[in-house]
Structure formats: C-alpha cells, structure tokens
Amino acid sequence: MSSQITERISTLSRSRRWAALAVLLFPVLLVSVDNTVLSFAVPAISAALSPTGAQLLWIIDIYPLILAGLLVPMGFLGDRIGRRKVLLIGATGFALVSALAAFATDAFQLVLARALLGVFGAMLMPATLSLIRNIFPDAKERRTAIAIWASAFSGGAVLGPIVGGILLEHFWWGSVFLLAVPMLLPLLVGGLLLLPESKDPNPGRVDPWSIVLVIFTLLPFVYAVKSFTTEPLYIAVGALSLAIVSGITFVRRQLVLANPMIDVRLFSNGVFSGALTVNLIGVFSLVGFIYFVSQHLQLIAGYSPLEAGLLMTPGLVLTMAFGLLSVPLAARFGAPGIMVGGLLLSALAYALVVFAGSSGDVFWLMVAFCILGIGVGMSETLSNDMVLSAVPAAKSGAASAISETAYEVGAVLGVAVLGTILNTVYAAQLRVPEILTDAEVHLAGETLSGAHQIAQGLPASQAQELLASAAHAFDNGVLITSSIAAVLALAAAIVVARIIKPATR
Template sequence: MLPVLLISVDNTVLSFAIPSLSRALAPTGTELLWIVDIYALVLAGLLVPMGALGDRIGRRKLLLVGSAGFGLVSAAAAFVPSAEALIGARALLGLFGAMLMPATLSLIRNIFTVPSQRRIAIAVWAAGFSGGAALGPIVGGVLLEHFWWGSVFLLSVPVLIPLLVLGPILLPESRDPNPGPVDLLSVLLVMAAMFPVVYGIKAISTSGAGAESLLPIAVGLAFGVLFVRRQLRRLHPMLDVRLFRNPTFSGSIGANLLSVFSLVGFIFFLSQHLQLVLEKSPQEAGLIMLPGLLLTIIAGLAVVRVVRHIRPGYVVAGGLLLNAVGYTIILAAGDGGVGGLMVAFMVLGLGVGAAETISNDLILSSVPPTKAGAASAISETAYEVGSVLGTAVLGSILTADYRNGVSVPEGLSPDDAAAASETLGGAVEAAQRLPGESAQQLLESARAAFDSGVDTTSLIGLVLMLVAAAGAVVILRRATAD
C-alpha cells in the first residue's frame, strides 16, 4: 500500500501546486499541460513492459528498484530551475513509477487467492489511491503555504523509507514460472503509439484540427496497429491482446479508463478554480476537496458488499452515472460557488470509488494468477491513459476556451501579456503588476474565460459518462462476482 499511497499523493499534490508553480516557473499553457501529462504518459507507455519485466525477474524486486529511483528523482525535482527541467524530472518519475504500479496489483492477486479476500484487498488498494489523494491536498496545502512549490515533491521520502526497509522482510517474491523474453521492439512501438496521439490532442488546443494535430494522431494509431499485430504473431507476447476478446475484461478496462478520465479532468480545473478564482489558499482548497476524496474511499469499501446482491456490471454503471451527476451539478450551479463545487465533487467521488474498485476486480478475476502482472499492467495502463486524456483532452479544451475568451489589457510587458493569455495562473500573476482598474479588468476577463471553459469541459464529461454507463450495462451485464 505504501507505493500506491506515494503515487496518489504525488499526483494530487502536483495539481494543487500548479498555481504556485505557474508563478515561479512561468510555463506556457502547453508546458503546463506537459508538466502534468508527461509523468502519466511515460508511465502508461511503460506499464505493460514493466509488468512483463516484473513477471520475469520478480515483482518484489522491481517494486523496490522503482521505489528507490522514484524517491531520488522526486528529491531532485523539488529543486529544478525551469519548466523544461521539471518536465524532464516528471518523465523520469514516470519511468520509475511504471515499476511500482503493476507490482502492487499483481502481488495482491497472488497473495489473496480467495475471491472475497481478493475483492476486499483490491478495495483497500483503491482506497490507498483515494487516501493518498485526500492526504495530498492537506499536507501539500500546509507545505505550499509555508514553503516553495518544490517542497511537495519531498513528500515521497518519509513514505519510501519504511517501504525500502520493510519490503524485503514482509513482501513475498512472485514471478511467472514461464515468462516470455523481453521484447524491446514492442516497448518502442507502445511509446511510438502513445506520444504522437497525446501530442496531437494537445496541438488541437493551440492550432485547431489541422495537419499539425491530426497527422501525429494518425501516426500514433498506425504504430498502435503495428504493436497489436506484433503481439498476435508472437508466441510470448509482451501484452496478450487476446484478453480483450473477453467482454468482461475489455468492458472493465473501458470503465476504468473513463472513470479516471472524469476524475482527473475534474480535479485539473477544480484545484485552479478554488485557488485562482475563489482565492482560497492551497490548504483551504484541500479541505474543500477532502469530503469528496473520503467518499471515494468509503464507496470503494462499501461496494464489496453490494456486489453480493447486485451484478457487478450494474454497480460499475451506477458509479459512472454518479460521475455524470457530478458534472451536471457543475453545469447547474453556474456561479461556481464553494457549496456547489463541494457537492459535485462528493458525488463524483462516490462514483469513482464504486466504478474503480469493481472494474479492477473484474479485470484481475478474468485472468489466471500467473498472468497477474500483465493484467495488472493493462489495468494500470487504462488508469494512466485515462489520467493523460483527462488533462490532455479536457485540459486542452479548457485552455483553448480560455485563450479565446480572455482579454489582455494594454500596459503589460510582452512576457506578462503572453503569460496572461496562456493560463489563468499567468493572468493572476500579471495582474499584480497592473494598476487597480486594469488589474481588475484582467482578472474578471480571465476568470470568466476560465469558467466558460469549465462549462464546456463539464458538458463533454457529462456526455462521456452517460455513454460509458450505457456501455457498462450492455457489456458487463453478464459478469458475476466469483
């Protein structure tokens, strides 16, 4: 549970550090998205090969190597001098994070062989994610109020020390008794498929749907096809794509991905709205989000009993519908007040906790224990791809709406004008160097443009969750709790 907590704290803390980070490093809108996305992008691209590597060399060994590397890079990331350097550090964190996540789920799958125990263990695993998300804003908020933005990266140190000391003593080693060879070409194909697609999605927000954005997406999809064809031809594929022929497996992967998509996209704008529009401190913003994150934990543990009486597919669909309700509340609230945001996030938290726990259990229960590493890696890949798309799609649309709606007054330096037209954080920082009336005009324009983008992304999130819930009912309706 310690590495799960670590990854979750790292993700949530970064979301809350965005305003401080924007003021200190002055990233462009695209750089800001890359700071958030590059970690999950590298992580998603390497989860499957790292899952296969863990099956081969030992899951505990890979977990400990990844933990040590993650801690060292986190400490270095706290002191980087520029946005570009932070993007590089986040990429390295993705590399070592990819060693951590498949190992946690696959170890659970091999330790807990009784279905009822496994389901509870997975619920606790999911609660670890939510617990870290709840702890991150509180601890991170205190740090951000008293120290510089980089201090949030140092949170990994007290988590990693007991893991590295106690892991070799308490964790049993496990591996696939008949592992396939490491396939470097497949690793390259995965990365070649994912990077261009996400780059293209980001380019749409800056240059529209033209050749600059659509061509990379097409290239990425082509590499994805090559990857799938290679896996189908190999005797020992790095990723057994035939697993997707099982509707329970593939439907659960889709539900997993879209549920995380809704959560990450929501947090991306919620943390900025609370701090930059409503002018809450990082600690206050964390406390406002805490009830929703705690409900994610409660829902994940509660659905373990629910699936004894209700088919898992309907529970997953119900969770996705709650996500849709959360986005609906945002659209209905209109003014973006604290009360409406808190209620919306609480409803979303209930939905994510229910959908994530049961979809992960369905994924693991549909494969034999010897393939737990591969199945865990696919599950985690869905999680991280959902995270990437949550910020890349919804974040890019929000950024595009902001750029089209903000009105930058005269009197700003070229650098300040560019920053104010790129991000809300840049506008807030630039307003501090303007006289009173001009500063107020810039802030009002920037906040109105930002909230307009929030309405657009909320509508997209609502539609996606309704479609996902309908798909879960159709695809997973025959799935049973073993």
C-alpha cells in the first residue's frame, strides 16, 4: 500500500503538480487574509460591538489559540483518513462559519465564531503543507514549492489590508469575513479535480489519550500567557501547571507507544528544533508588529483603513519577495546563515522602532516594517522546508502540524504577549479629563479605540487632551514591546546559529 501511494503521487506530471500547488495556495491566502484583515478591522469592530480590552484580545486570539491546540490532532487525522479529505471538510466549514461571523451582533458571538473558525482552520494548514511534501518528492522542486507556499502568507497579508480597506470604507466590519466564501470555492472545485489523496499507509491505532493530552498542553499554555496580566494570578498559574503536567505526560506516553502521534525524539535533532524556533519567533515578530502598527496608523496618524493598508504594502511585498529569494540565497550561502540573518533583521526592525521611531513617525515605522518583512521572508520559507525534510514522507502530516503549531503559537504569543503588555502600559500611563464618569474612564483605559469613542462626546479641548494622552501612552507601550521583541529575535538568532550546523542545505 505504501508503494502504491508513493508511486501515485510521485508520478504526477509536472503541470499537474504545479496546478495542484496553485489550488493549495487558496487556503493559505485565506488564513493570511483573515488574520491581516482582522487587525485592520479592530477599530471598526470596537466601534460597532464595544468590546472590552479583554474581549478585543480574545476576538483576535481565540482563532489561533484553538488552531494551535488542534493542529497536531488534525494533522494526525489527515495522515490517517486522508489529507485531501480533511482539507475539503475544513474548507467547507471555514466558509460557512465565516459567513456567520460576518453577522455577529455582539463581541461574545464574534469570539464564538472565531473559535469555530479555529477548529476548521486547523484542518486546512497541516493538510496543505503535508500534501506539498508528497506531491513534490524532488527536494529542489519541493523547496521552491514551499517558498511559494510561504510567500502566499505574505501575498494574503498584502491582499488583506487593500481589499479589507476598501470593504471597511464602504461596508460594515462583517464584510471582511465574507472574503472567505469566494476564496474557498476554487479550493473545493480544484481540490476534487486536481489534488491526489494521500495518507500514512501504516498509521497505527488512534490513541484518544494522546489527542486529549496535546490539547490540554497547548490550550492552557497559551491561555496562561494571555491571562497573566488580565486574570487573577492563581488562574494563570493553574493553567500553566495543567499545561506542564499534560505536556510531560504526553511526551512520556509518546516514548512508549509503538505508533506515537508525534515522534518526540525528533526534537533532539538540532535542525528540526532550530527550524521550529525560527517559525515561532518569525511569526511572533510579524504579527505583533502588525497588531500595533495598524492601530497607530488609523487611530493616531489618522489614516483610513485603505490608506493604512497601502502604507504597509511595501513591507508585506518584501516579505513575499524574500520568501522566494531565500531559495537561491540558501543554495549559495547555506540555509542556516539565511535564517539567522532573517532573525537579525527582525531584531534590527524592532530596534529601529525603539531608537529611530520613538516619536511615532510613520516613515520610520514603515522602514522598520520593510526590514522586518525581509527578515521574516528570509527565515520562514527555509524553516518550513527543514521541518519537512527531517521526517519520512508518510509522517509529513504530523510534521506539518508541528511546524504549523509553532507558527500559530507564535501568532498567538505575538498578540497575547506584546498586546497584553502594550495594553497594560497604555492603561497605566493614560491620563483622562476629570469630568469623565467611572464607566468612561474604564472604557478609555481599556483600548485606544475606547479612548477615541469617549473623545467623540467631549468638548474639543478636552477631547484633544484625552487623545494626546492616549497616543502618548500607546506609543510608550509600543516602545516597551518593541524592546522585548528585539531581544527575543536576537536571542533566537544566537540559539539557531549554535544548534543548526552551517553545512545544512
């Protein structure tokens, strides 16, 4: 059975292979567009649904949080029952729930819809990467295919602000979620016609305890990070303790199973672990930057959503371009050096925000974002290829899921860590007019959007005073979070340089 599956995929014609890749780019574009559009829709959502600061973070975080918890189980499911089947089920569910999210009438409904999107989104990403691993058995072709796959994330990030900006200027905030429907139709049709089915020929039996343990490792861990500054300390400590105990139990169980869900021994491989580190830190840097710069451009600099999207387009285009350029660069200089260079550029970008962009000048913010885009583009493509190359093709679904889990945990932490610190600094430094009621003080201190809402009902002089204080407090928070991100990227570059050998290609 194994040889039949391998022969079926490896003998696809060249045109069929690249046509199949084109189909697989649609869910990648969708997820990227969804994340970027949501960041730009934050002011509109805040105005329409009046979420609290915690609810606003949950609207953004709940999707990648659920995604991170389910990626490994869904990758395992795809290995077992068929990756194409799981991909098409996920695409159908994602389109339907996106339509429901568009018509949410309060913050809780939107959080719930985003959670369901996380469930179906978890079916999409591991399937796309693992199908690429099996469709392209040639290492050189596969690296190019993965470069295109990774660049699709940047392409979606470029498309999201522009299309989302147009929608937000002419329609209500929910229109951004309806983008999923037309984007997934080509996947459903093309998937049935072009994608070959593939799965692990010897998947072993399903181990329900492994599924439970991996969920109870990832979900509480990310929640603990989120809740340290927003919930009582005992809740965060309890969640972290649960994650640690579940994680240790999961690892010990995988070591004794004949057919483990994850071969945890892979983590002793420096290439595998280093590549995952690059995935996590790279996305952490990108998502965290987009979270605060999209608000700065709209709520402080005064740009429309479309104008803000256009300003960020050069940086996102550079992410895509250097994702493709990373392949020939790696062939000449070695993949480890290119990845380390990408992390160093990410650190430089955040340092530029701290030193040159301390005034909140838009020009320097956009220069920093361009540098960050180059760094992320250089590192992400090669790290994904390294993860897949470290495992047999039959286990590519699980390996893809691990890679995507690092990616999504990085996305969660980018918003949860940097966003929470930013909101905490903002609330501590905000100064409000004395005439505000307790409820108005609370709303203004929750988010930058809340301060703008309160300012609309104040006399001109006091509104100006509140907005000036809010902008100052927000930008001070940005400086602190940028310093943290710069140090993390620099530390990751040092670690990766030490554990991935220069000979790795």
